[in-house]
Amino acid sequence: MHFKIKRLKLLNALSKATRAVSVRSPLPVLTGIKFDLKSDQLILTGSDSDITIQTIIDQDDDLEIIKEGAVVLNSRYIFDIVRKINSDDIEIEIIDGLLTRIKGSQIEYSLNGTDAVEYPRIDLSKTGTHFIMSSLVLKNIIGETKFAASDKETRPILTGINFKAHDHVLECVATDSYRLAKKIISIDEDVTFNITIPKLSLDEISKIIEVDESIELYVSDRKVLFVLGKNIIQTRLIDGSYPDTTRLIPLEFDYELDINRSDLLNAIDRVSLLLNEQNNIVKLDMSNEQVILSSYQQEIGSVEENLSTSFYKGEPLTISFSSKYANDAIKSFSGEKVKISFTGEMKPFIIKDFDSDELLQLVLPVRTY
Amino acid sequence: MHFKIKRLKLLNALSKATRAVSVRSPLPVLTGIKFDLKSDQLILTGSDSDITIQTIIDQDDDLEIIKEGAVVLNSRYIFDIVRKINSDDIEIEIIDGLLTRIKGSQIEYSLNGTDAVEYPRIDLSKTGTHFIMSSLVLKNIIGETKFAASDKETRPILTGINFKAHDHVLECVATDSYRLAKKIISIDEDVTFNITIPKLSLDEISKIIEVDESIELYVSDRKVLFVLGKNIIQTRLIDGSYPDTTRLIPLEFDYELDINRSDLLNAIDRVSLLLNEQNNIVKLDMSNEQVILSSYQQEIGSVEENLSTSFYKGEPLTISFSSKYANDAIKSFSGEKVKISFTGEMKPFIIKDFDSDELLQLVLPVRTY
Numbered sequence: 078m079h080f081k082i083k084r085l086k087l088l089n090a091l092s093k094a095t096r097a098v099s100v101r102s103p104l105p106v107l108t109g110i111k112f113d114l115k116s117d118q119l120i121l122t123g124s125d126s127d128i129t130i131q132t133i134i135d136q137d138d139d140l141e142i143i144k145e146g147a148v149v150l151n152s153r154y155i156f157d158i159v160r161k162i163n164s165d166d167i168e169i170e171i172i173d174g175l176l177t178r179i180k181g182s183q184i185e186y187s188l189n190g191t192d193a194v195e196y197p198r199i200d201l202s203k204t205g206t207h208f209i210m211s212s213l214v215l216k217n218i219i220g221e222t223k224f225a226a227s228d229k230e231t232r233p234i235l236t237g238i239n240f241k242a243h244d245h246v247l248e249c250v251a252t253d254s255y256r257l258a259k260k261i262i263s264i265d266e267d268v269t270f271n272i273t274i275p276k277l278s279l280d281e282i283s284k285i286i287e288v289d290e291s292i293e294l295y296v297s298d299r300k301v302l303f304v305l306g307k308n309i310i311q312t313r314l315i316d317g318s319y320p321d322t323t324r325l326i327p328l329e330f331d332y333e334l335d336i337n338r339s340d341l342l343n344a345i346d347r348v349s350l351l352l353n354e355q356n357n358i359v360k361l362d363m364s365n366e367q368v369i370l371s372s373y374q375q376e377i378g379s380v381e382e383n384l385s386t387s388f389y390k391g392e393p394l395t396i397s398f399s400s401k402y403a404n405d406a407i408k409s410f411s412g413e414k415v416k417i418s419f420t421g422e423m424k425p426f427i428i429k430d431f432d433s434d435e436l437l438q439l440v441l442p443v444r445t446y
Numbered sequence: 447m448h449f450k451i452k453r454l455k456l457l458n459a460l461s462k463a464t465r466a467v468s469v470r471s472p473l474p475v476l477t478g479i480k481f482d483l484k485s486d487q488l489i490l491t492g493s494d495s496d497i498t499i500q501t502i503i504d505q506d507d508d509l510e511i512i513k514e515g516a517v518v519l520n521s522r523y524i525f526d527i528v529r530k531i532n533s534d535d536i537e538i539e540i541i542d543g544l545l546t547r548i549k550g551s552q553i554e555y556s557l558n559g560t561d562a563v564e565y566p567r568i569d570l571s572k573t574g575t576h577f578i579m580s581s582l583v584l585k586n587i588i589g590e591t592k593f594a595a596s597d598k599e600t601r602p603i604l605t606g607i608n609f610k611a612h613d614h615v616l617e618c619v620a621t622d623s624y625r626l627a628k629k630i631i632s633i634d635e636d637v638t639f640n641i642t643i644p645k646l647s648l649d650e651i652s653k654i655i656e657v658d659e660s661i662e663l664y665v666s667d668r669k670v671l672f673v674l675g676k677n678i679i680q681t682r683l684i685d686g687s688y689p690d691t692t693r694l695i696p697l698e699f700d701y702e703l704d705i706n707r708s709d710l711l712n713a714i715d716r717v718s719l720l721l722n723e724q725n726n727i728v729k730l731d732m733s734n735e736q737v738i739l740s741s742y743q744q745e746i747g748s749v750e751e752n753l754s755t756s757f758y759k760g761e762p763l764t765i766s767f768s769s770k771y772a773n774d775a776i777k778s779f780s781g782e783k784v785k786i787s788f789t790g791e792m793k794p795f796i797i798k799d800f801d802s803d804e805l806l807q808l809v810l811p812v813r814t815y
Binding site for chain 1: 523526530532557712716717745
């Protein structure tokens with residue numbers, strides 16, 4: 078293997094492929110990036126066996142292919158080298174067995190590589206249900222829902238985001254059973270599937286999306302493959318059927334609070350500053366006269382804020398909830414105002430953008446005494 | 447206690463006094479800030495018993511004193527409240543025993559305070575050898591030397607910076623016995639003392655210094671007091687006599703390397719990227735023909751960089767040293783070029799600014815096989 082390449086071109090590709098690599102992989106070869114130099118392209122692959130990211134650099138003025146070949150190089154070292162080396166062009170060559178030389182104008186690294194035949198064969202074939210969506214729409218869905226997915230492995234299915242497509246509609250749901258995020262969008266293709274993608278994989282995909290372009294998706298039973306420009310990302314799916322969450326979401330509401338989104342976020346921040354991880358409960362006291370957000374922390378003290386810019390409709394209502402869940406949910410919106418709808422003191426409440434129904438956040442209240 | 451104050455004025459004072467507070471203090475009252483409201487001023491005190499910081503706010507248009515009194519408020523909560531409260535003016539009042547109300551325009555906090563009589567009496571009298579220096583000169587001394595002081599409590603005296611004054615000269619030395627930093631400046635007063643100040647205290651003092659002003663120092667046997675505008679900072683000294691380090695510093699040199707400071711820092715960064723905390727040794731091979739910086743990491747690989755912009759004078763010399771120590775030492779200079787002087791492969795070498803002798807950094811080489 079022997080080639081010359083523009084540093085920034087290689088750095089950009091490595092920054093994507095290394096996203097899939099886990100430095101603590103039980104399989105040592107997976108702590109590396111596979112360099113596969115063909116006659117007309119360089120293929121970089123990173124994987125932690127849950128998620129695989131492959132990036133292709135075609136031969137052009139920025140890539141001069143001198144001799145084909147393949148090697149696996151430790152992802153951390155090769156990424157740091159290409160990031161820090163001080164020349165516009167880099168030459169990479171296997172000089173002796175697996176010893177690989179990475180050469181800049183004044184500096185020369187020698188890295189011990191691993192034989193590429195030890196790298197697992199990963200099937201990245203484009204099979205399964207095919208459809209296309211905008212990369213930024215997908216990135217938004219991930220950002221608007223993933224925080225509501227569970228961090229606990231006790232119910233693995235809840236650590237993913239559920240994507241359900243039918244009748245030109247895509248429903249995306251995440252829940253940890255204390256709160257739920259749901260985004261509904263329309264899609265061009267009439268495809269039908271119901272899959273749950275690990276949120277960690279979606280997180281990495283989200284970080285790779287930089288500009289608005291089309292993403293092709295290939296959905297099969299056990300995996301989904303994303304094609305994004307010169308990048309292929311494949312992730313396993315989570316086994317099992319996702320719980321039906323439609324019954325959880327109330328449809329009729331007796332109380333409604335309209336409020337400026339950033340005012341509410343700031344008030345939650347101020348009112349929760351005496352709280353801690355064990356107790357992060359805030360309380361809303363709402364009536365037509367005033368809306369008070371408050372909290373109380375044993376031994377430390379208490380705080381009350383008058384949400385004077387809010388508008389409340391309904392009988393007086395008092396409801397307590399996690400300030401963290403409320404904060405996560407409210408932050409996921411981008412509009413100026415949010416609408417919070419309640420059905421009772423101990424019933425889940427939902428948050429929506431004041432002008433749009435696409436995204437719904439649901440939070441379960443807690444009992445306080 | 448009852449007063450009204452401009453939020454930013456109180457925030458600025460609290461940001462200083464809280465620097466002395468350790469949240470893990472074994473004495474619970476020391477996790478608080480003492481508010482002492484007199485007829486004409488508000489005195490805020492924070493302390494961890496090693497270091498004490500007191501800030502005074504005089505009565506003026508920004509501070510309206512309604513009723514004198516005192517209370518100790520948890521430093522973390524009162525600082526966060528004053529930082530996040532959304533009004534220009536804050537009213538603070540003891541409303542019931544020690545319960546203290548902090549009031550903004552729409553928000554009201556109630557904090558359980560601690561009785562001020564429980565706060566230790568700390569003697570902040572201005573006694574001892576008195577002299578004056580520029581705050582920025584002190585800040586520079588701290589930044590240029592503290593990293594060389596020891597982190598280990600095995601020899602407590604080495605965890606401080608030694609300040610020795612005699613004949614209008616102030617010598618400041620820090621060493622962990624593997625490297626040494628020494629700054630010499632002239633001072634106006636003919637004072638004589640030899641004290642060692644904990645580097646953690648100096649770190650906090652350095653953070654409080656924002657503008658160039660005069661600092662008054664009062665040096666006694668067991669403590670030193672700094673007066674900086676409306677702030678008083680007092681720190682204990684470290685017991686014991688500081689080792690005599692003059693013999694360690696070579697006076698004659700057979701080899702000299704002159705090099706652009708940032709070029710050398712970047713080269714060290716690039717050459718040490720294959721290294722880790724256990725092995726951070728880099729090697730310099732110098733001759734009139736070329737100067738090579740290299741490193742080798744078992745199983746990982748190796749790297750060599752040609753320092754083509756350097757100028758070397760002397761017989762060929764090879765010397766190995768910690769990249770971290772070299773990096774810390776070189777970073778402490780601010781000039782464009784540094785001069786590194788050697789006396790032999792296993793002898794300490796020294797680094798100075800190319801144009802100035804005020805600051806000296808010494809590094810011990812290591813043996814490599």
